[in-house]
Amino acid sequence: MKKRALLIGAAVLLAIGVLGWTQRKEVVLRLVTTLAKDRDIAPYSPVAWQEGPATAPAGERPPNIVFILADDLGINDISAFGGGVAGGRVPTPNIDRLAAEGALFAQAYAGTASCAPSRAMILTGRYPTRTGFEFTPTPDGMGRMVAMLSDSARSGLPPVDWNRDAAGDVPPFDEQGLPGSEVTIAEILKGAGYHTVHIGKWHLGSGSEFGANAQGFDESLLMASGLHLPEDDPGVVNAKLDFDPIDRFLWARMQYAAAFNEGLLFAPGGYLADWWTDEAVKVIRANRNRPFFLYLAHWGVHTPLQATRADYDAVGDIKPHRLRVYAAMVRALDRSVGRVLAALEAEGLDDNTIVVFSSDNGGAGYVGLPEINAPYRGWKLTMFEGGIRVPLFMRWPARIAPGTRIARPAAHIDLMPTFAAAAGAPLPAGVAIDGIDLLAPETPPRADDALFWQSAYYRVVRQGDWKLQVTERPKQTWLFDLAADPTEKVNLADREPARVAAMTALLDAHRKAGRAPLYPHTVEAPVAIDRTLAERARPGDEYVYWPN
Numbered sequence: 001m002k003k004r005a006l007l008i009g010a011a012v013l014l015a016i017g018v019l020g021w022t023q024r025k026e027v028v029l030r031l032v033t034t035l036a037k038d039r040d041i042a043p044y045s046p047v048a049w050q051e052g053p054a055t056a057p058a059g060e061r062p063p064n065i066v067f068i069l070a071d072d073l074g075i076n077d078i079s080a081f082g083g084g085v086a087g088g089r090v091p092t093p094n095i096d097r098l099a100a101e102g103a104l105f106a107q108a109y110a111g112t113a114s115c116a117p118s119r120a121m122i123l124t125g126r127y128p129t130r131t132g133f134e135f136t137p138t139p140d141g142m143g144r145m146v147a148m149l150s151d152s153a154r155s156g157l158p159p160v161d162w163n164r165d166a167a168g169d170v171p172p173f174d175e176q177g178l179p180g181s182e183v184t185i186a187e188i189l190k191g192a193g194y195h196t197v198h199i200g201k202w203h204l205g206s207g208s209e210f211g212a213n214a215q216g217f218d219e220s221l222l223m224a225s226g227l228h229l230p231e232d233d234p235g236v237v238n239a240k241l242d243f244d245p246i247d248r249f250l251w252a253r254m255q256y257a258a259a260f261n262e263g264l265l266f267a268p269g270g271y272l273a274d275w276w277t278d279e280a281v282k283v284i285r286a287n288r289n290r291p292f293f294l295y296l297a298h299w300g301v302h303t304p305l306q307a308t309r310a311d312y313d314a315v316g317d318i319k320p321h322r323l324r325v326y327a328a329m330v331r332a333l334d335r336s337v338g339r340v341l342a343a344l345e346a347e348g349l350d351d352n353t354i355v356v357f358s359s360d361n362g363g364a365g366y367v368g369l370p371e372i373n374a375p376y377r378g379w380k381l382t383m384f385e386g387g388i389r390v391p392l393f394m395r396w397p398a399r400i401a402p403g404t405r406i407a408r409p410a411a412h413i414d415l416m417p418t419f420a421a422a423a424g425a426p427l428p429a430g431v432a433i434d435g436i437d438l439l440a441p442e443t444p445p446r447a448d449d450a451l452f453w454q455s456a457y458y459r460v461v462r463q464g465d466w467k468l469q470v471t472e473r474p475k476q477t478w479l480f481d482l483a484a485d486p487t488e489k490v491n492l493a494d495r496e497p498a499r500v501a502a503m504t505a506l507l508d509a510h511r512k513a514g515r516a517p518l519y520p521h522t523v524e525a526p527v528a529i530d531r532t533l534a535e536r537a538r539p540g541d542e543y544v545y546w547p548n
Helices: 002-016 021-036 093-100 115-124 142-149 185-191 245-253 272-286 309-314 321-346 412-423 497-512
Strands: 064-070 103-105 195-200 219-223 236-239 258-260 292-297 305-308 353-359 392-395 404-406 450-455 458-463 466-472 475-481 523-528 543-547
Touching (some): 064 412, 142 245, 272 292, 450 497
Antiparallel strands (some): 450 458
């Protein structure tokens, strides 16, 4: 397959110099579509989950932990924040229930503004400057193809750059993983007697070092490609985004596939959000008599945008079409949360189970929906609040009072130490953990009262209520007082040079104390701060390059 890919790729590179833009796009898309068809996928086969003990042991047991993670969900998609997808026309009552019956973290942050490093920080409680896992792995050839498919004339933004020289130093996609030497929360909980299960997206590598089974999960039902349903399924409604090169690549490349414990690929058993929830309910039932950790990592609402016909019809006549499909996907996510809660109640596990809901980063501007991160500026692939502010709700009836609201900043790096403390499990010896226990009776202080984000030359620190962003492309410094200006409208960098200098020193020390990335970034994509990719950027619009 690799030789064939190289031959086809060479042919494309020869052709693009003489073809027009439209013809060039079609050649590239034919290439990635052809390469995607090389994997065999077996028919659907039921998953055989391990059965726990027939009876529960006497005495108290530590809490079960269910962590539900959405993908690219905008904070304004959740009606608990007063907004809601499609202007509030599609409420999220089950997700809202977690906030009403537990804790709402009012200033919660993703690990970073893209998916995989956030997931690594959730599992390890460590910054990428410690793990080296700084960039999101992309399928082989994706960076080059997205650069070819991008259209600066249409977007009004500078071109997407692909670094051919650095690409030679990047491992194959499956080997771009979180190192096996890192200690995950699954390994910690497994060592404390928990049965550990992963369902859904992983995106931290595969195989004997990087896969979910290698990183502490007893069982793993893996999303092995990216379609929520087959494109031609009679029960699916699709929304393709012709203005987005990533979307065009995904539709051409992705398949409808799953794997269990890294076995052979097989067809999933339904729309991913619903099927994974079916399986999560089975896991809860199978483990009702022993402590368990369930990591349910949804693919929704990530592109490709696909909803069931039933959800599409249920949300009503919402315009444009892509927003209606997106709203239907949010409805499926909310239904999943409700079904998980119902399963816990049915098994008598509700009171002593911690249920946490979050998103890996903010909503993506490339889906062309301007309100999903409102009122915050920016998108996924930017470090403005829209890219890193996320919902974080935690329900634990045995310990957390209903209606608890926590104003202090919380972050994904805090989840690992919080889960470990709740389980009564010690943190790994000799390993520096950057997060804090969010449920400690007296919340421990953060070093320098600071949270950090970094993607190559784009670096950010929040210290107290002050947030500094610096980037080299284009060279820019932003300083915001989030207490007075939570939507980052007024740049105070020129008025506060001493504060900028002090916070820049924090950034420099953070980077200097860490390690280099595991592999280089190869793609740099421009992202407008205040416009979606469906809109044409105007002269003077602010933008950043996202290195990945």
